[in-house]
Amino acid sequence: EAGVTQSPTHLIKTRGQQATLRCSPISGHTSVYWYQQALGLGLQFLLWYDEGEERNRGNFPPRFSGRQFPNYSSELNVNALELEDSALYLCASSLVRYGYTFGSGTRLTVV
């Protein structure tokens, strides 16, 4: 069974640009979650999508947004990039709230 896949693996952007990160959940999982992990720190919850709807949002500004597609894959968009947005962005998927599985992440570097 394929795990959660994220692309790209690495992304380098200039301050002020937009970044788009993608996630494909495990087959059969309907919920997708996004987390931000700054270097050396824990995981901060960003967004939760289920059945195409945004269900919950963490304490992040509106320039962090996303969506979930009919095939349950998801996209995270970060607008007006700031240097402090540099982090590992992790996507996870689950069925209901079990089987919570993470991908390997996208390393976003803002210069």
Added chain:
Amino acid sequence: GESVGLHLPTLSVQEGDNSIINCAYSNSASDYFIWYKQESGKGPQFIIDIRSNMDKRQGQRVTVLLNKTVKHLSLQIAATQPGDSAVYFCAENLLHDYKLSFGAGTTVTVRA
């Protein structure tokens, strides 16, 4: 802020010894807990989970203990191996709110 925290940021253990990693949580409504292992440059890997109607659960070389009275969670790793070197996170989950709240993590280093 996060409601889940770990007592110690680092743990050094001799290969072959048992490891105990502790975690405190503050939300008494949390009813599902997960331990993850994260190696450098990788995403968190599921280790073991436990629901609030249990106080102990065992896996292969790992045991999770849950003490709801003092809101404490621990992960025990038997016969620690070099491959166990990683950052360990506990996470909690509330019924009807599927997001996980993570602590800061404990870095485990296994000495040969």
